[in-house]
Amino acid sequence: MKEAKFAIIDVETTGGGIRGNKITEICVIVLQHGEEIDRFVSLVNPGREIPLYIEKLTGINDAMVADAPYFDEIAPQINSLTKDCIFVAHNVGFDYNVVRAEFAEAGIDFNRKRLCTVRLAKKLIPGLFSYSLGNLCTSINIPHRDRHRAQGDTEATVILFQRCLALDEDYEVIGGFLNRKSKESYVPPNCKASDFEDLPQKAGVYFFRDKQGSPLYIGKAINIQKRVLSHFREKSNRKYALLQDTYSIDYKLTGSEVLALLREAELILKHYPKYNKAQKNPTKPYKLTSYHNKKGIEQFALHKNKIAPVSWMQFYTREEAIEFLEMLCEKFELCPKFCALQTGVESCSHYKIHQCSGACDGSLSAKEYNRRVSKALDFIEQYEDSCLLLEKGREAGEKSFIYLEQGRFAGYGFISAQEEINAVDDYQNFMIRQKSSAYADRIIQRYITTSKKLERIALKEAQEHENSVFDHWLN
Template structure:
């Protein structure tokens, strides 16, 4: 380790995260055996104007850069001075990824082993109030001249690195950081690797939190640990800002992916996290209704804005509505022409449904056809019943349930497989929830696309309810 070279680097940029950010100044100081053995420093013409707030912060202006070399002119020198070195920086992913992007713009590859002095300092000098370069230098009495300029910040980082080496004479911490095979190299600078390793691989919702413990991003995942790692590896400007603001990550297991979607929606509405995109406004739904036409045939129709005397179901995309109509048309042997699936034709010629009842050809009378429609409506009305949707639990020993009150989301709960649970007892386990247009949409999409449901109806007669209970809770125990 004594012979290893460390290319301690700092850059100034045009600002705005990682993507599209251009270098305006770069400094590289190569350290070996604790001493600086090589140096490179230059202003860089970014080919774009410097924003006023960046000029105010760094005192670098357009006039200073007009005669400076462009990155393409100094790329070879950067490549050479960092060659065979460990790339070191304070918050290394920022400097490294911007330099890497500059090389990629030239169709060149830049790949170096990385070391972050934020992580190194946290390991060797724990308990500081802040680990920004300026605050560390103030806390442990390091001279820091020309702040927010590449050479001044780079020189301060070298001194900090030398202090850390003195606290790690056997290079134990240094080696552990360089040889990690986990997501540690992608972790936010304020987030502990040990906390990442504790994250579950189960389904649920997760919370990125700021230094005050306030949620700043909420998401859902089938595998929480894997999804969070993918956040760390994304290089968009928004994700970079999120990583910089993240100090801790919390989670809530749900077991069920459907319940994870519902909890995510509820929690976003509760906390309005700053890094979540605002939930899209749910458009006025498509409504499935029916009426008797002039021939006395009960006919289905989908509309979006009309007021109708009956409303059987709601859909939030036309595709969902059409798919459902095609299903009931096939399942109950109906006629596509009288299900709103074909217009302007005398006889059905649907591209998908070949089992037309023959109503359009007069092969069945209106009374017989309407009986089929009545069975379809009876099936549809099941969706508006109060029921429990039985889903996976957080472990093999339990199941979750989602309570729909008259077809609307009203809560959830968990029950152990071993418990002698009856549907009429569900309120003892229920965690009540407020319904919203978002949860409405989630439930509707689930019911309309799920081919098999573990569903316990709560609006049926007792004998039927007992039969349904027996069947579904055998499924729960399996």
């Protein structure tokens, strides 16, 4: 390890994150045994105009790079210079990904082990107010000339890295950072690796927070740790900016995916995090209605904009509506033609549903068919009843429930097997009340129409059977 070569690199760019960003200047200083053994510095023609705000920041303008080489002209030299080197930069995620993208455009696969001097300094020089290069240099008396120019920033980073080497003579910290299995190799620069290590592999919501602890991004996951890791590995400009602003990551367990979805929607509306896409009002829902046609058959229809005297259910996508109607048609042996699944046909010829009832061709009477429709409507009406949807809890021996009040999301809670349920209404002692929203309605609607293992306690039924349904649930 002590024979290793380190290529300390800084680039100036046209701006705009890590995707589509072009290099305007690059500096590479190669160290071995803590001493400089080689150096390369060059302006780079980005092949596009340099924005005014970048020119003001770096001092590099279009005229300065007009006669400079394009990156693909200097790529072989940089590739050779950094071969067998460890790529080192202050906030390495930015420089490495921009350089790697430029090499990719030049037709060269550029892969190097990498070290971040932000994370290294945090580990070896803890307790500083800020770890930006300028503030860090001021704090520990590192000369920093020509700020925001590649050579000036690289020279300052070299001195910082040499200080880190002196504090880590046995390469214990550096070796740990280079270990691919180490969390330090991919955790955001301002976060603790322990934040990631503490994340559970369970369902819930997670929070990326800024320096003040305010949520920057809120997400949901079946496996929180795995989902957060996927954010670290994503290379979009937006995700890069999020990770740079993140100082801590935490979570709340929910036990189930559907409750994670509901809590995510609730918390996004509460906090409006900077990096969550704004939740827009859903489009008008599709309403499931019914009417008696000329043959006296009660026929289902889907309407989006019409006002109907009877509306049995609503769906926020046509796909959800069709999926539910197909289930209804099969379960109660109805005709696809009379379930809004086929139009313009004399008799049913649905690609998926083959056991047509026969009402469409007259082999089943309207009266008998309407009896089946009546049973289907009874089935539909249960979704408008107050009920509990039952799910697994956050840990062994616990169950979660989602409370629907007349078919609308109204709260959730958790009950352990040790709790006593002596009456049906006792579940309210464990409930966290929530305001319903269009987002929550949509989540619930999709859940109850697509879930293969839906556990549901109708509160009317529970009242009739006292607490026996709860005893069965908890045990």
